[in-house]
Amino acid sequence: MSRRILIVGGGIGGLTAALALRRAGFEPVVFEQAHALQPVGAGIQLSPNATRALIQLGYGAGLRAIASSPQALEARSWRSGRRIFSTPLGERCLEAYGAPYYHVHRADLHALLSQALGPEGLRLSARCTGFAEEGDGVRVEFEDGSSEWGDLLIGADGIRSITRTVAFGPEQPRFSGNVAFRAVIPARSVEGLPLERNTTAWWGPGKHFVHYFISGGSQLNCIAVVPSRTWSVESWSTEGTREELLAEFEGWHPLVQAVIRATGRVFKWALYDRDPLPRWSLGRVTLLGDAAHPMLPFQAQGAAQAIEDAMVLASCLSRHAEQPRVALEAYERIRKPRTSRIQEISRHNAQLFHLARQPRVLLRDTQLRFLNRHRSEKLARRMDWLFAHDPLAVAEPSTGLGA
Template sequence: MNGLKVTVVGGGIGGTAAALALLRAGCDVHVYEQVVNKTEVGAGIQLSPNATRLLHRYGLADALRNRAVRPLGIEIRRWDDGRILGREDLGDAAENAYGAPYYHFHRADLLSVLTAALPAERLHGGRRCIDVSQTATGARAVFDDGSVIDSDVVVGADGIHSAVRKSLFGDERPRFSGNVAYRGLAPVERLAHLNLKHQTTNWMGPGGHFVHYFVSGGRYMNFVAVTEQDNWDRESWNDRGDIAEAKRYYSGWHPQVHEILGAVDETFKWALFDRTPLASWSVGRVTLLGDACHPMLPYLAQGAAQSIEDGATLARCLTDIASSDVERALVTYETWRKPRTAAIQLAARGNSTSFHLPDGAEQQKRDAQMAAWSGLSPRRASIFGFDAERLETAEFV
């Protein structure tokens, strides 16, 4: 162990995965989470091979497999008649090509696996960070209970409303996309008559799209129903939605969409935000990770995966260095991560347009492109094949 002391602010998926990577790198890392017992809301999450290969290296392969659903592929359908517009293979094809599986999880299941792998004494609940600053020899995190933690590095993994980011760069609201999502979980027995496959299905139509897939080992069907609503931009994940309201937005859509919407006891509604790529993630010995620096729309299923990649690259940059080299290491971390995350942010933003095209010439052009997809799509290779721990020229810049 190099003795480098690291404070991670935020105990969500990105923060806990980063802590596991930093422990492997020999750092003395502690995670501080504002709630006493961190939980994730009832929503699904997808993890592609670029993330699962890292978690497997952390020793989590068996635990992940026991909680996950391994989808066969991705199927794109037309909104009204259900016509298949395109297919892509996942399952064995993706795992054979990229050396790691593609998984679906309930977010709470994934977080519980990560948290269980972190030694209990390194996770501190009920500690809300309110400020960060530089000291003569390190960085300082200040908490709302008056406590202060000094360390060699502070990492803000505290989400889209990051207190660490605000301390570094001031207050700035993220960009509301104009998209609002209804989400829910349906017990699979209520949908058994549909004979749905273990795959991601994305229904595309004018002004919205509807995604569903299995989670929790196949016990629940997760759906995310995205609509365009410029007049509603509350940023909570926990606002109750109205199933009848959601159904109205999908009036005229295929009956299967309505069957899934009608199979849940409750739905939640949240506005979707992202952020224009930041010019910088770090100041001195303080840096950012995940949604704190690159929140993205969920239209490439890469939000969690990119935060896991961040942690792996950060750990690689902090491996076997002296405390005096931390600032240069954080510059290297940004240099490696920013172009990739910015490109994925902007690609996800672009999908918010292409997924929602009204019927017409542009929609027909999109559908023709999707019809050419088959098997293992080469367009995924740059995302799925990436290894965030392999920095071929890991020199400080």
């Protein structure tokens, strides 16, 4: 096959795929519907499995320049503030996994990836409306009536993927019953509050609140997940208010309320979910990231898994350059079990974080506090399978994509 690969969607998954494919010698082009790359103004956690991949691609220094490094991941009880557990991240991640745990602003990560790709690899205002296999490749159609031909199509177009719909038929994502409020606060607005350089999650009945520093510590990112019966607004995200958020967290620990009072603009984001797909690929078309396996954000792995997908897909295509179908089969075989597992865990975590009935809350907190006090290494190591994962080593180590 020649080497022109069309990627629909310029999110973290699509951009990383393009960079990994280019590095493997292909000619990827990303088609993004937006007129400008304006990712939602919020933070994102990048666990070592994701940072390792980005470092392997050559963006370690760029990433370090935009990141904050949390010292620990801790959970606290919503009203008392009592710590439930605290797992070290910072140095421990470097020692145990050979890669850092970072917090970054999404816009900074997008900028890093899109600048690395350059304008020749990215077309904006290109809304894909469909595709058809043509000759030994795929023709992708756009809203403005134009079309493009490539050897292969990757649908990295998010949870409402048109690629997925055309390939496998329509199926609506399911509203999870939860809404995420998101806000980014200048660090100077929370100066004086006893906020540590951690990922702090406050767990309460039916809700949770997470905060962590991003942008080298100059901003605090907040995510609050609360139940909502319906999502009646057409758009997925809309503007909320600080008062709404304060009302949701009335009675919570004073520190949570102080952080909320420091927020400026607050956005609301409906959380949707899908069951794992039976398959991701059809002929010369495949899916990647949220288009393939959308997951609730309760394990903070959606973008990390899109990045892993990108690495494995580039590796498989490189390995089976003359047999794209074989490459796509290998990609799916390697990636689907892991992403399906994380989809399930993310769903399960929603229940764990939001426990409301007292006997079960007590049992959860007592067990975790015991582990934290007496088996702290065991508690930390429960993330090994996730964080130690090296997608390239798992795919095909001999492709030369590694660092």
